[in-house]
Amino acid sequence: MNEVLSNKLNPQVLPHLEIWAWEVPIYLFLGGLAGGLLVITGGMLLLQKGGLFGKKSEARDPFTGMIQIGSVLSPVLLGLGMFFLFLDLENKFHVWRFYTAFVWTSPMSWGSWMLIIFFPLATLQALIVNERWLEGFSLVNRIIQPSKKHLNLIAMINVHMGAGIGVYTGILLSTFYARPIWSSSILGFVFLMSGLSSAAALVMLMAPRREKLMFSKMDMYFISLEGFATTLFIIGGITGSENVRDAMYFLISGPYAPWFWVVFVMGGMIVPLMLETLEAIGRIRFTVLVPLLVLTGSLTLRFIIVYAGQAFPTFA
Amino acid sequence: MARKRKYAMIIDTKRCVGCSACVYACKSENNVPEGFCRDWIVQRIEGDYPKLTMLNRSERCQHCENAPCVSNCPTTASHYGGDGTVQIEPDLCTGCKACIAACPYDARYIHPEGYADKCSFCQHRLKQGLKPACVTVCPTKTLHLVDLNSNDGEAEKLMRGREVVQDKVHAGTMPKLFWLM
Numbered sequence: 087m088n089e090v091l092s093n094k095l096n097p098q099v100l101p102h103l104e105i106w107a108w109e110v111p112i113y114l115f116l117g118g119l120a121g122g123l124l125v126i127t128g129g130m131l132l133l134q135k136g137g138l139f140g141k142k143s144e145a146r147d148p149f150t151g152m153i154q155i156g157s158v159l160s161p162v163l164l165g166l167g168m169f170f171l172f173l174d175l176e177n178k179f180h181v182w183r184f185y186t187a188f189v190w191t192s193p194m195s196w197g198s199w200m201l202i203i204f205f206p207l208a209t210l211q212a213l214i215v216n217e218r219w220l221e222g223f224s225l226v227n228r229i230i231q232p233s234k235k236h237l238n239l240i241a242m243i244n245v246h247m248g249a250g251i252g253v254y255t256g257i258l259l260s261t262f263y264a265r266p267i268w269s270s271s272i273l274g275f276v277f278l279m280s281g282l283s284s285a286a287a288l289v290m291l292m293a294p295r296r297e298k299l300m301f302s303k304m305d306m307y308f309i310s311l312e313g314f315a316t317t318l319f320i321i322g323g324i325t326g327s328e329n330v331r332d333a334m335y336f337l338i339s340g341p342y343a344p345w346f347w348v349v350f351v352m353g354g355m356i357v358p359l360m361l362e363t364l365e366a367i368g369r370i371r372f373t374v375l376v377p378l379l380v381l382t383g384s385l386t387l388r389f390i391i392v393y394a395g396q397a398f399p400t401f402a
Numbered sequence: 403m404a405r406k407r408k409y410a411m412i413i414d415t416k417r418c419v420g421c422s423a424c425v426y427a428c429k430s431e432n433n434v435p436e437g438f439c440r441d442w443i444v445q446r447i448e449g450d451y452p453k454l455t456m457l458n459r460s461e462r463c464q465h466c467e468n469a470p471c472v473s474n475c476p477t478t479a480s481h482y483g484g485d486g487t488v489q490i491e492p493d494l495c496t497g498c499k500a501c502i503a504a505c506p507y508d509a510r511y512i513h514p515e516g517y518a519d520k521c522s523f524c525q526h527r528l529k530q531g532l533k534p535a536c537v538t539v540c541p542t543k544t545l546h547l548v549d550l551n552s553n554d555g556e557a558e559k560l561m562r563g564r565e566v567v568q569d570k571v572h573a574g575t576m577p578k579l580f581w582l583m
Contacts (some may be wrong), residue, residue: 087449087450088447088448088453089446089447090447091444091445091446092442092448093422093425093439093443094439094440094444106499106503130555133446174499175496175497176496176497176512177495177496177515180493180495180497183479184476184477184496187476187494189478191473192473192474192475192476193496194476195476259503261471261474261504263506263573264503264506265503286432345528356582360569396503400505400506401506402570402571
C-alpha cells in the first residue's frame with residue numbers, strides 16, 4: 087500500500103487555484119496571428135517592386151488589398167489579444183507595473199516591452215499602406231509623410247518583430263520548467279509556425295479569388311514547417327527524462343489526445359495540407375474549409391498546451 | 403556591518419503527528435482567506451498491514467536560493483528578502499501568475515485581493531525577533547527556524563546523525579526546507 091493524504095489544496099479539487107484559464111490560450115492564439123500577419127505583410131512589402139528585395143529603380147507597386155487589410159489587422163488583433171491578457175490579470179489596476187521594471191530573466195517582461203515597440207511600428211505600417219484612405223486626416227498625414235520613405239526599414243523591423251512575438255508566445259511557456267509539458271524550447275518554433283500558418287489562412291480567407299492560391303501555397307510551406315517542429319517537439323518529449331517523457335505521453339495519449347491528434351494534427355495540419363496540395367495542382371477549387379480548419383487547429387493547439395501543461399503534475 | 407541572515411526551516415518528521423496546528427496558526431496569523439493555504443501537511447502511509455509506516459510532513463514555500471518565481475516575475479514583486487527568504491510585494495504584483503507557473507513546489511496561490519501569496523516565514527514576526535507562527539504553535543517541537551549563517555550550531559545539532567531530505571533538489575532551486583527522517 088502506498089497512500090498519500092494531503093490537506094494542500096489543488097486546482098483539480100478547487101478550480102480557483104488554476105493558473106491560467108481560457109483567456110491566456112486566446113491571447114497566445116491572437117498574438118501568434120498578429121505576429122504572423124506582420125511577418126507576411128512586412129515580407130510582401132519588402133519583396134514587391136521598389137521594396138528592399140524587390141526590383142530596384144522602379145516605382146513601388148500599389149499596395150494590394152491584402153497588404154492593407156493584413157497590416158491593419160495585425161495591431162488590431164494584438165490589441166484584442168492584449169485585452170484577453172488583461173482580463174486574466176488578477177490585479178488589473180496594476181497593469182502599469184509591467185513598465186516599472188525590466189527583468190531580463192522573465193520572458194513576460196521581455197514580452198511587455200516588445201509590445202511597446204510592436205504597436206507603434208505595426209500601426210505606422212498600417213497607416214502608410216492605407217494612406218489613400220486617410221487623405222482627409224491632416225494629423226495622421228503629418229505622421230505618414232515623413233515616415234513613408236522609410237517604409238522598407240519599418241517593414242524590415244516589423245518582419246523581425248512579428249517573428250519575435252510569434253516565438254515569444256511559445257517561449258513564455260517553455261521557460262517554466264516546473265510544468266514539464268511546456269518545458270521545451272522548440273515550443274517557440276511550433277507556435278511561430280502555427281501563428282504564421284493561421285495568419286496565412288486568415289489572409290487566404292479574405293483575399294480575392296485570384297490571390298487565394300498564392301496564400302494557399304504560402305500556407306503549405308508554413309504547415310510543413312509546423313509539422314516538422316511538432317514532430318521534433320514530440321520526439322524531444324518522449325526521448326527526454328522520465329518526467330518529461332511522462333508529460334509528453336500525457337499530452338499525446340492522455341485525455342487531451344483526441345484534441346491533439348484529431349483537431350490539431352489531422353484537422354489543423356494534415357487535411358489542410360492535402361487540400362492545399364490539390365488546389366495547387368488544380369484538382370479542386372478553393373474551399374473555405376482549409377483556412378477554417380487551420381485556424382481551428384491553431385486555436386486548439388494553444389488550448390491543449392496551456393491546459394495539459396497545468397493538468398500534468400508539477401516537476402518531479 | 404551586521405551579519406547577513408540566511409533563514410531556513412528544519413522539520414523533524416519523527417516528531418510530527420500531523421495535527422495541522424501549523425496550518426491553522428498560519429491561517430490565523432496571516433489572515434489566509436478561506437479555500438487557500440500557505441502551509442500544509444502531507445501524510446504518506448506505506449507498507450502492508452501490520453507492517454505500516456507513516457510519515458507526516460509539514461510543507462510550505464522552500465524559500466529557494468535560486469528561486470524560479472523570482473526570475474520569472476516581470477515586475478520584481480517576487481524578490482529575495484535579503485535574509486534568505488523569498489518575499490512578495492503585493493503593491494508591485496499584477497497577478498499575472500508567472501510565479502505560480504514557475505514554482506516546482508506549488509507553494510503559491512492568488513489572494514482574493516489580486517496578488518500572489520505564499521509563506522513568508524512570518525517576516526513581520528522575524529522583524530520583531532519572534533519565530534514564525536507555525537514554529538511557535540507546534541506542540542511537538544517539530545518545526546525549527548534556523549539561521550544557516552549563524553555560528554550557534556543549532557542547525558548542525560538538529561541534523562547530526564539524522565537522514566536529511568530536501569525536495570526536488572535536482573530542480574536546481576537550492577531549497578531551504580530540510581526534513582529530518
